[in-house]
Amino acid sequence: MSGTSAALKPPADAVKPVRHPDAPAPGELLGAHYEHCFGCGDGQPHGLHLQARAGEGVGVTAEFTVQAAHQGAPGLAHGGVLATALDETLGSLNWLLRVIAVTGRLETDFVRPVPVDTVLFLDAEITAVHGRKIYSRATGRIGSPEGPVAVRAEALFIEVKVDHFIDNGRPAEIQAAMADPDQVRRARAFEVNP
Numbered sequence: 001m002s003g004t005s006a007a008l009k010p011p012a013d014a015v016k017p018v019r020h021p022d023a024p025a026p027g028e029l030l031g032a033h034y035e036h037c038f039g040c041g042d043g044q045p046h047g048l049h050l051q052a053r054a055g056e057g058v059g060v061t062a063e064f065t066v067q068a069a070h071q072g073a074p075g076l077a078h079g080g081v082l083a084t085a086l087d088e089t090l091g092s093l094n095w096l097l098r099v100i101a102v103t104g105r106l107e108t109d110f111v112r113p114v115p116v117d118t119v120l121f122l123d124a125e126i127t128a129v130h131g132r133k134i135y136s137r138a139t140g141r142i143g144s145p146e147g148p149v150a151v152r153a154e155a156l157f158i159e160v161k162v163d164h165f166i167d168n169g170r171p172a173e174i175q176a177a178m179a180d181p182d183q184v185r186r187a188r189a190f191e192v193n194p
Contacts, residue, residue: 007105008154010128010135017058017126017134020098022055030092039088048072048085050122052092060096061145062089066118077114082140088155089122090136094157096126101134101157104190108153114142121145132159 024030030052035043040050044067052062064085072078087106092132114120123145124138133156140151 002099004154005105008107008135008156010133011130014128014130014133014135017097017129019058020099021098023096026054026056028054029063030054030060030095037088039084039091047127048088050083050085050088052089054096055123055125057125058093058096059123060089060092062122062124063119064093064122066114066116066120068116071116073113075116077116077118077120079110080107082114082151083108083119083153084111085120085122086138086140086151087155088153089136091126091157093126094134097129097134098159099134099159100161103155104133104158105156106153107155108151110151112142112148112150114150116125118142120150122145123170133157134159 032040035041035138038044038047040052042049048064048070050062050064052060055061059087062085063100066077066081070081071159072079072080086108087103090106090110091101091103115162119143120140120142122138122140126134126136128135135154135156137154138152139149142150
């Protein structure tokens, strides 16, 4: 990653991340944390519908297909959509620690254009933890997990309590999520960075 800011460098006393014993098993599909999430939700017709799987250790893999609705320049993915895919993948890592966390900082390198109809394969890992701060990085490759690198990112996530969403979200959506009779869906709506 070129030009990484000091805010994304873990301090000397940061600790190595440890996968929570109740984290999803390696290979397990994580599924959408919230139906209306632009990154992973099925309720967004033009969303990314990103599919993330738990990896080994404190890593995840994900993929999504760039659709025509995701283009910026003719026939190419919009850079903001690619940053969203990286953010969504990096946010999924927090399930492996079993914490609620939000993006504090995201720095992205755009290495090469990503054409419409391309599958982007993403690989992410947590690199360090320091108190409420979670440091991570991700790489997106074109066409296969070994394909050419198209995008890279480093991020800092901050652990928060569920009150962060309740106090700051739009009341109608918060109330609807909290009223869901499915306890698992209700809890998962607040598990990952929105």
